[in-house]
Amino acid sequence: MAFSLTWLPDVLKDAGLKVSLVDGWQTRGRGDAGQIFGVICHHTGVNNPHKLNMPTLRSLKEGRQASPGLAALPGPLAQLGLGRDGTYFIIAAGRAIHAGQGSFKGQLNGNSNFIGIEAENGGNPQTDPWPEIQLDAYHRGVAAILEHLNKDHTFCCGHKEYALPKGRKDDPDLDMNNFRASVAAILSGTIPAPTLIPAVEPAPPAGGPAPRPTLRRPAKGELVKKVQMKVGVNADGNFGPKTEAAVRAFQKEHGLIPDGIVGPKTWKALDAV
Numbered sequence: 252m253a254f255s256l257t258w259l260p261d262v263l264k265d266a267g268l269k270v271s272l273v274d275g276w277q278t279r280g281r282g283d284a285g286q287i288f289g290v291i292c293h294h295t296g297v298n299n300p301h302k303l304n305m306p307t308l309r310s311l312k313e314g315r316q317a318s319p320g321l322a323a324l325p326g327p328l329a330q331l332g333l334g335r336d337g338t339y340f341i342i343a344a345g346r347a348i349h350a351g352q353g354s355f356k357g358q359l360n361g362n363s364n365f366i367g368i369e370a371e372n373g374g375n376p377q378t379d380p381w382p383e384i385q386l387d388a389y390h391r392g393v394a395a396i397l398e399h400l401n402k403d404h405t406f407c408c409g410h411k412e413y414a415l416p417k418g419r420k421d422d423p424d425l426d427m428n429n430f431r432a433s434v435a436a437i438l439s440g441t442i443p444a445p446t447l448i449p450a451v452e453p454a455p456p457a458g459g460p461a462p463r464p465t466l467r468r469p470a471k472g473e474l475v476k477k478v479q480m481k482v483g484v485n486a487d488g489n490f491g492p493k494t495e496a497a498v499r500a501f502q503k504e505h506g507l508i509p510d511g512i513v514g515p516k517t518w519k520a521l522d523a524v
């Protein structure tokens with residue numbers, strides 16, 4: 252049976268955020284979550300030299316093995332993963348092992364009473380600065396969840412603020428007062444909603460019969476083949492992970508946001524090659 256946090260994807264999508272459902276998310280959890288009091292923000296702390304989008308997804312889902320200085324932890328390790336491109340990965344609708352011992356506003360059971368978000372970031376501002384698109388999605392996602400819970404911005408905290416004894420955790424590498432100020436601005440409507448990628452191009456391409464749809468995983472068909480030929484992957488008409496990676500690389504090269512989604516701007520750039 253599904254656990255209780257099945258509202259997460261819709262709440263995030265309604266806020267204009269990109270959402271990716273991880274197989275089995277609805278029934279994943281160390282039991283069900285309790286009454287949700289707020290959100291604890293984390294970063295993954297894994298240094299990934301290639302800056303892949305969400306390399307920790309598997310361990311967030313399945314847990315981690317014991318290693319020197321770290322005990323093994325059963326998964327899931329968060330309900331939500333936040334990729335570097337601002338995509339929310341919905342990992343679990345139940346309870347997650349993300350908080351450990353701590354206290355925030357008198358709440359002592361972080362795992363049962365807080366939603367955990369693990370944002371992909373190595374924790375070193377020199378080598379791993381937060382992409383603007385990820386930070387914006389972090390603020391907006393937390394705001395959307397708190398709004399759904401009928402709570403204000405003061406009900407999100409950093410793991411470093413919650414964890415006891417003090418200093419046990421240093422994540423996330425963000426000023427949480429600034430973070431809450433941004434969440435408050437979104438909740439009060441001071442920051443406008445993001446512009447969503449339109450579902451089709453505003454006009455047909457030059458010489459083309461009709462505006463092209465925005466394509467992303469798992470789209471299929473002739474237009475996907477066209478994209479695949481342009482980005483140099485096997486043109487089988489299935490928009491899968493390899494095509495997505497090639498689209499991201501293409502977008503990076505052309506100064507576009509590397510979200511792996513072929514919308515109007517990416518179509519235009521593809522037309523030019």
Ligand SMILES: [Zn+2]
Nearest residue numbers: 293294410422
């Ligand atoms: Zn943490």
